[in-house]
Amino acid sequence: MGAQNEFMRASDAFSWYQEADPAMRATIVSIVWLDRSPDWERLVERVEAATRLVPRLRQRVAEPPLRIAVPRWETDEDFDLSWHLRRTSADTHDAVLEAARIEAMTGFDRARPLWTFTLVDGLQDGGAALIMKMHHALTDGVGAVRLAPTLFDTVPEPEFVPHPGEPGRANGGALLPAAILHTAGQLTGLAREVVTAAGPAVWRLLRDPVGGVRTAWDTVQSIGRTVAPVTDIRSPVMRGRGLGRHLHVVSAGLNDLKHAARTTGVTVNDAFLAAVTGGMRHYHHKHDAPVDELRVTMPVSIRTATDALASNRITLMRFLVPVAEADPARRMRLIDTRARSARTARSLGFTDAIAAGLDLLPTGFVGGMLKRVDFLASDVTGVPVTTYLAGAEVTAHAAFGPTMGCAANLTLMSYAGTCHIGVNLDTAAVPDPPVFIDCLRRGLAEVIAVGGVTP
Template sequence: MDIEKLSATDRVFFDIEGGALMMHIGALMVFEGGGLVSPDGSLDAATLTRLLEAGVSQVPRFRQVVREVAGLGAVWVDDERFRIEHHVSHTAVPHPGDDAQLMRLMGRIFSQPLDRRHPLWEASLVEGLSGGRFAILFKLHHAMVDGVAGIGLLASVFRTEPGDLSLSPAAWSPRHAPNTLQIATALASDSARSVAHALHDLRGSLGHGAQAKDIAGGLVHTLRDGLRPASPSSINPAEVGPHRTYTSTRLDLARAKEARKALGGTLNDVALAVVTGALRRYLARRGDPVEAMKDFRALVPVDLRPRMGEDGVGNHISLVLVHLPLSEPDARARFEAVHRACEHLKHDSHEIEGAAFIERVGDLGGPNVVTAVFRIASMLRAFNVTITNVPGPQVPIYVGRSRMTEIHAVVPLFTHQGVGVAIVSYDGGMYVGLYADPDAVPDVEALAADVQQSFEDLCAAAGHGR
């Protein structure tokens, strides 16, 4: 029997979820009315739901649930009772709603966990926005997708040109769900094959001493940083509360590219340097000893698709720790330190290879070693903040005839983590989303202002200030 097994990294996000730790990612997308909003501001939710279902019908994962077998793993199976009404809801902000009201709604909706009995996603259709706009709040479990795959899924649901409002979902017949014994047998067989492949690869690696040395060195670096605490700060609480707040700010992508070119790095270096500067400003204002924070770390997902030739949904990432120069007061020097840290990760430390090796071991089946390592790292506060940076489409996206004007992303909070940063680029903008525990970060809008100021400081250092 063919199965679609959750990878070791997929399972991490499923395993560690519980209580106030909710492992969903997502996006807030704002659209022009485009014939879906009437002059009084009401939204044609029925037509929009049908358009979403037409897009969802192209991606099997949207109609699948997770089935676990203790000690062996978990698989995706078709949900024989799938109904779009279980996943799409219709809500509103008081007309004419502004961005602040929309962000507050985002925080409330994302404070609720997904129902594991159903496919692991929800969409909230929001009417009442000023200017005849509407919004879609997409929430997807991190076990289902990583950030890159999430953008790919949204691209499958939406279109790059205005479309027909009469689209209907494709016909679908769910595959019969296997029973627990069938799933257990298939998982055991898959584990046996994985072990055989791993032994073959291991023999190949040992035959190439340099490759084996790189992996071993990467493991040492990964475990060294992952098993010791990062610098303490006031945004790293003893425990994460149950509530969430959200805000986002837009940076000009063309200016970010100019800064990257002038300073000699990558767009990811720009993003990390801007966030580092913003966190420094924010923490200094709160009285944190930022000059003494010599080991402030970010958990950063690295896309393995280009390296491994992998594709599709699921998590094809390696989770690595990046040292952020929070103690550095100069914007240009911060950028250069971030650039050195990223280059070291990519070319010298082999931590990406080390983390990927741990994940490969986890994929052999049985108790998930990746979950165990991640839980220990989280409990020890091995990182202060999660920062993701996902390149999105640089052309307009449409649902029906409605153009998406902006997109704001969400990354989950882990143990001891008061704020997560999700950056996504779209159609000339870099949108920096800030998802926070209000008990630890009660003024997330102030941090958004710090992001803007940090960006201006970096552009000025690159000779491209306003």
């Protein structure tokens, strides 16, 4: 379930290095809503078992000096579950959102593993909630969903047998020598890959000189577009960047969104992105500042079946979305074309090498580019059936991705037939969250109506 004491991938290190700027914190917060308070002792037992099944949950980050290598995950010999799993109470759902907002704005203790779970019970309706906070270097949205079976069940009273294994091994030697060896191994591996790939490439070039040159040039251009500096903020309205955050959830039926997508011949992700783009259109018109296009960052999963659950296996692709397009069906089709181009870009095969190059640049320089992206949107396929946590039924699950310098992050997560869009707003960019949320609801309603459904 994840190697021990290993060095980060360059892409994980990228999100970790951005922590130097509080506005760039890569914190993922999600809220699991429950019909009642779970059995606390069973919850503690289950989380304890999860930390043994997934050793990364008991590891902290150690940074080699001068970035001679990427940071290394090391077993926390002082791991204290009671620090990571907490319990508090609140009266209302709004109070839970407020607690999650504070978590989203708070940095991690770098001396400990990068996660905390907080059970909030005592809600007036008899329900409860689990606020789950993780660093993006620890896992991504898809990885978090795949981690779910270590905590959640498909029946209220499962036959649970705690994992008997040890939580981890001793750390793999002194950090500095290990870092030097790791970097040397990375360089050797890169050289080996280049040599291995060179033979077939030369053979293809000899067989088809024109096609081979065209393929090479297309790859170079794709990498160039991926790493190209962002020099401007497209939005004339959402231009501020700060440390304040506002969280909200907008929900819709998964089948309604699927029907709208099928009607138009696109994917659910395209329909979701068209809804968000429509919301952006309404928001800019509210401020008498219509805009033709906005720049979005869309996470693209490069996760394979062999990747560890506790790992971040996404790459961030940027492209422009047609905000001025009023017709939701046409907007979906335009977005489908642009999003498909991003999902199939030749640069995806060079993700880790690109991240390694960006890791060498000053954090402020890279952060400055990311702060010029207008918004971030991602779609996570969640669990399709009802689940339970220590005897309590999960009624909803919403995730709030980090803004990472953008004005807003909008994350769609499906659960048991319902789509929950977790909205994370930078309040310096969006000082009127209720207006933004209303506009987002209008954009979502427009897209769903394409499928003939009245929201």
